[in-house]
Amino acid sequence: MLRFFNFTKLCLLHSKASTFPPFISISNNIGVRSQMGSYSTSSSSKLLFRQLFDKESSTYTYLLADSSHPDKPALLIDPVDKTLDRDLTIIQELGLKLVYAMNTHVHADHVTGTGLIKSEVPDVKSVISKASGAKADIYVEQGHKVWFGDLFLEVRATPGHTLGCITYVTGDASDQPQPRMAFTGDAVLIRGCGRTDFQGGSSEQLYKSVHSQIFTLPDDTLIYPAHDYKGFTVSTVGEERRYNPRLTKDEETFKSIMANLNLPYPKMIDIAVPANLVCGIQSKAT
Ligand SMILES: N[C@@H](CCC(=O)N[C@@H](CSS)C(=O)NCC(=O)O)C(=O)O
Numbered sequence: 629m630l631r632f633f634n635f636t637k638l639c640l641l642h643s644k645a646s647t648f649p650p651f652i653s654i655s656n657n658i659g660v661r662s663q664m665g666s667y668s669t670s671s672s673s674k675l676l677f678r679q680l681f682d683k684e685s686s687t688y689t690y691l692l693a694d695s696s697h698p699d700k701p702a703l704l705i706d707p708v709d710k711t712l713d714r715d716l717t718i719i720q721e722l723g724l725k726l727v728y729a730m731n732t733h734v735h736a737d738h739v740t741g742t743g744l745i746k747s748e749v750p751d752v753k754s755v756i757s758k759a760s761g762a763k764a765d766i767y768v769e770q771g772h773k774v775w776f777g778d779l780f781l782e783v784r785a786t787p788g789h790t791l792g793c794i795t796y797v798t799g800d801a802s803d804q805p806q807p808r809m810a811f812t813g814d815a816v817l818i819r820g821c822g823r824t825d826f827q828g829g830s831s832e833q834l835y836k837s838v839h840s841q842i843f844t845l846p847d848d849t850l851i852y853p854a855h856d857y858k859g860f861t862v863s864t865v866g867e868e869r870r871y872n873p874r875l876t877k878d879e880e881t882f883k884s885i886m887a888n889l890n891l892p893y894p895k896m897i898d899i900a901v902p903a904n905l906v907c908g909i910q911s912k913a914t
């Protein structure tokens with residue numbers, strides 16, 4: 629509890645165009661994965677988790693909260709402007725306190741909901757990587773931890789799809805091994821990966837990022853991407869290390885695959901990128 633409030637205070641101190649320092653704490657809670665899609669770290673913290681989908685852009689938004697903390701602090705990863713009402717309604721129905729609206733990167737295919745969320749819930753802080761070049765309240769970098777109650781997301785820099793892409797990996801105050809979730813944005817998609825042909829993308833960089841920052845996580849780490857176009861919802865590090873048709877190849881083959889994807893640009897790229905560079909602030913979507 630104390631840690632949460634201290635962290636909020638810290639973030640407020642850094643709320644204007646700042647980078648906050650790594651924030652580390654230790655406790656002895658032992659994690660247990662439940663049958664209900666959430667995992668607990670003894671009685672003192674429990675991850676509430678919801679995977680939400682926007683059909684129009686095939687985007688996943690993730691809601692995470694520490695449901696055992698008295699305040700039920702919550703965060704959203706990759707919210708979409710058009711699903712604002714859905715997201716705020718479920719947060720209200722579950723009695724959560726939304727603290728952070730975070731992005732894995734500057735999206736090219738949809739407008740982030742971050743700016744609208746901030747206008748509806750003024751205490752919410754937006755979070756994005758410093759390397760993204762986008763406007764936000766809090767800028768994160770490799771190794772930073774974003775705490776919500778007794779739980780946190782560790783930031784891993786995974787550039788390549790865009791220059792500022794980051795992956796958020798769950799953790800908690802325990803020093804025991806835990807089941808983990810990695811929110812990979814567009815770095816790793818299930819049986820695929822993000823394209824590398826705009827926004828500072830680089831197939832060489834993406835290959836190195838994934839192999840050094842994501843495929844080094846334990847095999848049972850759950851992978852939750854920002855998009856899916858094939859009907860998948862979740863994968864694991866072990867699964868993608870074995871079966872990803874792009875990322876299992878050697879680096880030269882991977883670069884050749886990426887150079888020959890010939891994908892049309894996302895329909896909304898000219899609207900989405902400039903809007904997302906300023907936190908998606910615009911009038912409420914209809
Ligand atoms: N058709 C969609 C855009 C599809 C697309 O380009 N997706 C991106 C992620 S969103 S930046 C991507 O990296 N895809 C990789 C792939 O292999 O499909 C639209 O017009 O919005």
Ligand SMILES: [Fe+2]
Pocket residue numbers: 733734735736737789814822
């Ligand atoms: Fe993207």
